[in-house]
Amino acid sequence: MGLDLDFSVVLERWPLFADGAVMTLQLALMAILIGGAIGTFCAIGRGSSNRFIAGLCAGYVETIRNTPLLVQIFLVYFGLASIGFKFSAFSVAAAALAINVGAYTAEIMRAGFEAIPPGQIEAAEGLALSRVQIYWHVILLPAIEKVYPSLTSQFVLLMLASSVTSQISAEELTAVANYVQSDTYRAFETYILVALAYIALSLVLRAAFWVLGQVLFPRQRRLGTPL
Amino acid sequence: MGGTLNANHLLFLGQGALWTIGLSAIALIGGGLVGFLIALARVSPRKAVRLLSGAYVQLVQGTPLLVIMFLGYFGLSALGLRITPLWAAGASLTIYVGAYFGEIWRGCIQAVPRPQWEAAEGLGLSRTQRMLKVILPQAMRIATPPTVGFMVQIIKNTSLASVVGFVELARSGQIINNSLFEPFLIYAIIALIYFALCFPISLLSRRLERRMGVGRAKLMPA
Amino acid sequence: MNQERIVIERPIVVLDKVHKSFGSLKVLDGVSFTVERGDVLVLIGRSGSGKSTALRCIDRFEKIDSGEIRVCDHRVDAADVDLRALRQDVGIVFQSYNLFPHLTIEQNITLAPVSVKGMKKPAARELAKAMLAKVGLSEKLDAYPEQLSGGQQQRAAIARSLAMQPKVMLFDEVTSALDPELTGEVLKVIERLAADGMTMVMVTHEMGFARGIADQVVFMHAGRVHEAGSASILSGPATPELAQFVGTGL
Amino acid sequence: MNQERIVIERPIVVLDKVHKSFGSLKVLDGVSFTVERGDVLVLIGRSGSGKSTALRCIDRFEKIDSGEIRVCDHRVDAADVDLRALRQDVGIVFQSYNLFPHLTIEQNITLAPVSVKGMKKPAARELAKAMLAKVGLSEKLDAYPEQLSGGQQQRAAIARSLAMQPKVMLFDEVTSALDPELTGEVLKVIERLAADGMTMVMVTHEMGFARGIADQVVFMHAGRVHEAGSASILSGPATPELAQFVGTGL
Amino acid sequence: DLLDDITKAGKIRIATDLAIPPSGMIDGAMKPTGSDVETAELLAKDWGLQLEFVQTTGATRIPNVQTNKADIIISTLSVTPERAKVIDFSKPYAALQSVVGCLKSLDVKSWDDLKGKTIAVSRGTTQDTTLTNMKERNLTLSRYEDDATMVTAAVSGQADCVATSATIVSQIGVKAPARAFEPKVSITNFDLAIGVKKGEPKLLEKLDAWVQQNLKNGKLNAIYKKFHGTELPADMRG
Numbered sequence A: 001m002g003l004d005l006d007f008s009v010v011l012e013r014w015p016l017f018a019d020g021a022v023m024t025l026q027l028a029l030m031a032i033l034i035g036g037a038i039g040t041f042c043a044i045g046r047g048s049s050n051r052f053i054a055g056l057c058a059g060y061v062e063t064i065r066n067t068p069l070l071v072q073i074f075l076v077y078f079g080l081a082s083i084g085f086k087f088s089a090f091s092v093a094a095a096a097l098a099i100n101v102g103a104y105t106a107e108i109m110r111a112g113f114e115a116i117p118p119g120q121i122e123a124a125e126g127l128a129l130s131r132v133q134i135y136w137h138v139i140l141l142p143a144i145e146k147v148y149p150s151l152t153s154q155f156v157l158l159m160l161a162s163s164v165t166s167q168i169s170a171e172e173l174t175a176v177a178n179y180v181q182s183d184t185y186r187a188f189e190t191y192i193l194v195a196l197a198y199i200a201l202s203l204v205l206r207a208a209f210w211v212l213g214q215v216l217f218p219r220q221r222r223l224g225t226p227l
Numbered sequence B: 001m002g003g004t005l006n007a008n009h010l011l012f013l014g015q016g017a018l019w020t021i022g023l024s025a026i027a028l029i030g031g032g033l034v035g036f037l038i039a040l041a042r043v044s045p046r047k048a049v050r051l052l053s054g055a056y057v058q059l060v061q062g063t064p065l066l067v068i069m070f071l072g073y074f075g076l077s078a079l080g081l082r083i084t085p086l087w088a089a090g091a092s093l094t095i096y097v098g099a100y101f102g103e104i105w106r107g108c109i110q111a112v113p114r115p116q117w118e119a120a121e122g123l124g125l126s127r128t129q130r131m132l133k134v135i136l137p138q139a140m141r142i143a144t145p146p147t148v149g150f151m152v153q154i155i156k157n158t159s160l161a162s163v164v165g166f167v168e169l170a171r172s173g174q175i176i177n178n179s180l181f182e183p184f185l186i187y188a189i190i191a192l193i194y195f196a197l198c199f200p201i202s203l204l205s206r207r208l209e210r211r212m213g214v215g216r217a218k219l220m221p222a
Numbered sequence C, D: 001m002n003q004e005r006i007v008i009e010r011p012i013v014v015l016d017k018v019h020k021s022f023g024s025l026k027v028l029d030g031v032s033f034t035v036e037r038g039d040v041l042v043l044i045g046r047s048g049s050g051k052s053t054a055l056r057c058i059d060r061f062e063k064i065d066s067g068e069i070r071v072c073d074h075r076v077d078a079a080d081v082d083l084r085a086l087r088q089d090v091g092i093v094f095q096s097y098n099l100f101p102h103l104t105i106e107q108n109i110t111l112a113p114v115s116v117k118g119m120k121k122p123a124a125r126e127l128a129k130a131m132l133a134k135v136g137l138s139e140k141l142d143a144y145p146e147q148l149s150g151g152q153q154q155r156a157a158i159a160r161s162l163a164m165q166p167k168v169m170l171f172d173e174v175t176s177a178l179d180p181e182l183t184g185e186v187l188k189v190i191e192r193l194a195a196d197g198m199t200m201v202m203v204t205h206e207m208g209f210a211r212g213i214a215d216q217v218v219f220m221h222a223g224r225v226h227e228a229g230s231a232s233i234l235s236g237p238a239t240p241e242l243a244q245f246v247g248t249g250l
Numbered sequence E: 001d002l003l004d005d006i007t008k009a010g011k012i013r014i015a016t017d018l019a020i021p022p023s024g025m026i027d028g029a030m031k032p033t034g035s036d037v038e039t040a041e042l043l044a045k046d047w048g049l050q051l052e053f054v055q056t057t058g059a060t061r062i063p064n065v066q067t068n069k070a071d072i073i074i075s076t077l078s079v080t081p082e083r084a085k086v087i088d089f090s091k092p093y094a095a096l097q098s099v100v101g102c103l104k105s106l107d108v109k110s111w112d113d114l115k116g117k118t119i120a121v122s123r124g125t126t127q128d129t130t131l132t133n134m135k136e137r138n139l140t141l142s143r144y145e146d147d148a149t150m151v152t153a154a155v156s157g158q159a160d161c162v163a164t165s166a167t168i169v170s171q172i173g174v175k176a177p178a179r180a181f182e183p184k185v186s187i188t189n190f191d192l193a194i195g196v197k198k199g200e201p202k203l204l205e206k207l208d209a210w211v212q213q214n215l216k217n218g219k220l221n222a223i224y225k226k227f228h229g230t231e232l233p234a235d236m237r238g
Ligand SMILES: Nc1ncnc2c1ncn2[C@@H]1O[C@H](COP(=O)(O)OP(=O)(O)OP(=O)(O)O)[C@@H](O)[C@H]1O
Pocket: C022, C025, C027, C045, C046, C047, C048, C049, C050, C051, C052, C053, C054
């Protein structure tokens, strides 16, 4: 063994880690909220009969899915600044993550929409509901319910991916780890700790989504089975 | 320091891109093997095997690849294993990709309709025969589109091999940028190269999906 | 003086020379019929003869190629027909019940009255109760669709349509997916509706039922009205096609 | 001297007080019946009465809670029953045909004889041809399942089972997914099997067919054998439940 | 014993980060260059050994020697007591002259003027640690992953102040003449030393001797001046 582990120096800095974990969660939540909305609209847009809108949504999804998140983050952060828009690292990081997860959410939501039987929509039309009302009351929730496990996992992946925002000075968990390890040179201890922290955060996020699912889908709560 | 982008730089980026492709191939093969075993273990009749493989997947999927790379490279040598960066990056990617493939393929195996399992059972086929002759051939068809789709993520994720000293595409861009200070130009070029590598594969996976009529959502690391 | 108001009753549903093709397939080839207020029209015919398509055209789920369709005061064939107004006047129930699986029966029924007509929630709830009583499902207010049998789901779907207080009801083989016992339940509900004076157009394969309930029977064949008349045509068909159709006992 | 060998024929299938629950739901509640060699037993009953479950228990797709099941010489209820040996003696065909879609019809049929019995490929091919001839599908040897109609697929599935030369065949509503014409095809094949002396247990809703083929009819109701006897019980039911069941024309 | 191993192999493996100009970088022909690179080359030549660069990032410099993937580190490693607990340092071979640099137009003369302004640093560098520890001065830091990102932030307008080496501060103006920076406040100098795994006294002793000799004969100073534009501090030149 080439090294002896000593966690005390690293653990001493726990308030830093706590701050980092909180920011990681905040980043993830912001990105999930905004990206979830972007993705949902984009999924609707891709099915639009307006070819411009459909093309725009498809282009967005393909561009994002085929380039690394890191590059996207750089372009948003420095790109905005050089045309005169200065935002805090946090807002830019959250925005870049939202744009990223939006593309993935769009793909998942599209699958959800496609899984709604056409008969459901006809039944709603027959009841004189408007398009918006149909999306809102009849399509959206069942579609989300169908892809909820995929969405949950995608959002957990996003939380893990938020580690690259350390590059543009967001003080999230990985940034803290990098700082602590170069301060103390206790690299193993730091990264082991951070790995555990991420695993814990994933569990927390999954639990939160489970609870949210219980609230969103009362039918599932009562009958237990997915649709 | 300074200077402008020249042919040498582009060559250097090209070299990086080759490493990216090489690492992706290693990850695909290694991860494919591990993933196959994990997928089988996840549907094993033995509960302990299912639980263990499930825990592996949970653990790996809960940890950023960056951290896995780091622990894989230095952690393994700290345990006394002398491994080169290539092996370390290969091992980490294998561990990581294996978990995702395992999950994807487990889904595909379970997507083979229940009655097919029963029909095979009713004919008196042994478990291994059922798997090999009835279930896997069908699961393989279902698995092709998501597997091809996941390759895009593998390519993008090899960029993290830079922490173990690999100068692949992203890192070679970073190194050039650090001497030229031209982030937009350099990152745009890198983005383009990644796009050129990934987009054809995305297209292929979409085509396969349409042909097989599986409109499944892709679940993938960003 | 004798104050009599003269009301000219116009047919509530009119199809006039309706043509409709899917691609090169002619599905409706000049279909005409009318339904008076309070009448029940039964559409029969072999599979593929165009019954469902005719019904769907009445509620504008399909656009027709030529001809004219009028329902209440709506010109259904017009490009600018107010779809939502039309569909408030017309209720439609399909073979697959299409209840919304994530909503309880009550929510299924109150959804349209609240969102479309702006009814208040408590009033809508009372309405739901009344409609469910009508179809004999009072105790299922809080159940989810999957907790109901097929016949119960179909009755709930009828209650959902009735809650919009339509002037015409369209039924497309509403009992085809049900076993004989459940079929009986649903037909009883429809009989009661007819007795209450609801105007209805229905596609069914239940000949015995058709005989009992129909004011008018329309036999479709190859996209045309091949024979039409009162229920008596079922006993004494004029064309060999209807004779064969009735003979199969379909 | 007269050399007579005395053979004591024991029933080939025996169910004795079989109980089976799914969670809190009692599905089989003390079911007993026996099938003699060469006999045909038809199981009838309403949906959910436990017919499929009873059948599945015979081939050990479900484990029973108590009671005894014997098939040929296998104690099916024993924990250590040799499943693969049991399933070589029992053939089972389901409503959904479950041919393997990635294999040709020939490969579907030869798979088990080759892998389980170690038969040589050429011999297995001959066997496949013979079995397909038996179900009238000789020319479909190289087709893939999706290239066949439903009735043809079901007959191929029967041929696949027959190729293992089982001593008993189990059929679970093998014609439910087929239209009347295709149903006829399949029933004809089963009739021929019966004539050849195959022992069979089948669940069916085709009452006419049951009447013609059954040596024994078992009417299940709420997880129990409610009435049993020769095919004549269908014409003269003793219990009101069977009377109602037969009456509905199901 | 590491020294014996090195001698036996005839080769020394030196961990260097090639993405931190002007200490470690790549020239137009894609060859490693920079003050740390030339220092390493000098050492290998003096000792008659073959040289192998182990490319690292800032974060992996130390683990590389701890796990025996490199023999020593020459990669702007500054000496702090905290780090000395984990790794042994040779005698310092250079010094890092760091400053806070701001936009020329900004009126900053002392630490007090920096209050309320955001200072960009490279995460985990000694500038970062030092400024972070100046709690009483109430500074706001934004930490970037490396020097290049930090400079990009300055060039693009995300940061108006940076804490880094004087050399880099002057680079910003080269990239963006409209946003020229100048040194405003100086931070203490840090000693840069060669890093060695703990428990290798013989190697450490030999390195110390080498450093002392080359400081005296001016070779290290020449290398430093070539890349950083200034001389080493007088007391170091001895
Ligand atoms: N959306 C569509 N696109 C193309 N063809 C269609 C469409 N809808 C119906 N058809 C075709 O139109 C013909 C008439 O269909 P329709 O559903 O009206 O028949 P039907 O009389 O209701 O038959 P059934 O008794 O089977 O319900 C059929 O050949 C059908 O395949």
